[in-house]
Amino acid sequence: MSGTARIPSTGQDWPSEIFAVLENYGVRQAAFVPDGGHASLITRIQQTGKIRAITLTTEEEGVALAAGAWIGGERSVLLMQSSGVGNCVNMLSLIRICRIPFLTIVAMRGEWGEVNPWQVPMGSTTQDVFELMDIRVLRADAPPEVESVMKAAAAMVFDGGTPTALLLSQRLIGAKTF
Amino acid sequence: MLDRRHVVVTLLADRKNLVVVTGLGSSTYDVAAAGDHDRNFYLWGAMGGAAMLGLGIALAQRDIPVLVVTGDGEMLMGMGSFSTIALQNPPNLTIAILNNSLFGETGGQPTHTGRVTNLAQVAKACGVPNICEIDTMLGIAALAGNIHDPKKGLTVADIKISQDLLPRVMTSRAGAVMAERTRRSLGLTPG
Numbered sequence: 001m002s003g004t005a006r007i008p009s010t011g012q013d014w015p016s017e018i019f020a021v022l023e024n025y026g027v028r029q030a031a032f033v034p035d036g037g038h039a040s041l042i043t044r045i046q047q048t049g050k051i052r053a054i055t056l057t058t059e060e061e062g063v064a065l066a067a068g069a070w071i072g073g074e075r076s077v078l079l080m081q082s083s084g085v086g087n088c089v090n091m092l093s094l095i096r097i098c099r100i101p102f103l104t105i106v107a108m109r110g111e112w113g114e115v116n117p118w119q120v121p122m123g124s125t126t127q128d129v130f131e132l133m134d135i136r137v138l139r140a141d142a143p144p145e146v147e148s149v150m151k152a153a154a155a156m157v158f159d160g161g162t163p164t165a166l167l168l169s170q171r172l173i174g175a176k177t178f
Numbered sequence: 179m180l181d182r183r184h185v186v187v188t189l190l191a192d193r194k195n196l197v198v199v200t201g202l203g204s205s206t207y208d209v210a211a212a213g214d215h216d217r218n219f220y221l222w223g224a225m226g227g228a229a230m231l232g233l234g235i236a237l238a239q240r241d242i243p244v245l246v247v248t249g250d251g252e253m254l255m256g257m258g259s260f261s262t263i264a265l266q267n268p269p270n271l272t273i274a275i276l277n278n279s280l281f282g283e284t285g286g287q288p289t290h291t292g293r294v295t296n297l298a299q300v301a302k303a304c305g306v307p308n309i310c311e312i313d314t315m316l317g318i319a320a321l322a323g324n325i326h327d328p329k330k331g332l333t334v335a336d337i338k339i340s341q342d343l344l345p346r347v348m349t350s351r352a353g354a355v356m357a358e359r360t361r362r363s364l365g366l367t368p369g
Contacts, residue, residue: 070361
């Protein structure tokens with residue numbers, strides 16, 4: 001059997017709330033290696049066409065893309081799974097050295113109810129990896145707080161110029177079952 | 179075999195609104211040797227990221243031609259980006275690979291391109307619409323005639339250059355200053 005074990009729905013469409021914040025901040029480039037936790041947001045981006053959807057082959061491409069987007073005058077966001085954060089580490093040098101207003105939204109694996117142990121090494125170190133590379137970390141654990149945390153992250157990045165990662169906890173997006 | 183500095187000087191001659199991104203290592207020195215410019219953005223790290231950084235600029239500035247000048251070693255580290263870039267297919271982006279089949283910065287160890295890997299064919303297989311393999315200055319002149327036109331189509335050029343190691347030409351390594359400089363030249367407000 002496969003599916004997701006989600007906490008009871010509150011009826012809140014938090015992916016749409018994230019999308020609305022991206023739209024309000026004028027984000028024009030959304031790069032991603034897909035994750036189930038981002039599926040709804042990615043579909044929204046692809047369907048509305050206001051934000052360019054950029055499918056990556058590996059996550060660090062999105063870090064370099066974000067630097068280029070900023071230099072070229074567009075705001076961007078990188079969507080990825082926690083396992084992809086490890087792929088980004090050296091490329092995050094760009095963010096620090098070039099002071100890029102970098103926003104990433106990370107769907108967490110390897111924490112709440114994870115049954116694939118291969119996700120745990122990276123999932124359990126995601127926050128530390130970001131902080132070691134000078135990226136601030138905010139976290140949303142439940143649907144009612146997603147919108148406010150997303151707004152806070154976007155303000156830090158686009159109004160304050162502080163590179164920030166928003167972690168969407170596995171408890172929020174649901175543990176994958178097999 | 180072509181002289182890398184001569185190649186780059188020819189590509190950048192009479193540049194107008196072109197933005198240039200360099201891959202770390204000798205490519206940065208070659209572009210610096212051709213003359214510093216507000217629209218040069220030099221990488222001193224982030225290996226494998228030059229082409230993707232160029233993509234970000236090209237998508238943001240559709241009317242401005244963007245040229246990535248990098249080496250075969252740097253490009254090998256970001257080969258997947260050929261697929262990512264081909265999917266976006268920005269007509270204003272050219273990636274010029276200065277290919278000497280060496281990791282020049284680290285002692286001249288051979289790269290994969292001298293033995294087994296053809297980067298132009300890799301780019302083609304990834305879906306890049308225009309590819310060329312160049313080993314004459316006539317070919318460079320033809321490429322130079324295209325890169326300043328933002329409508330000429332996404333292009334990857336694999337340029338066979340001499341293995342001579344040339345003197346370094348230094349640039350600023352202050353990434354934030356360089357990024358701001360290029361932004362300002364594009365008419366963007368300070369971050």
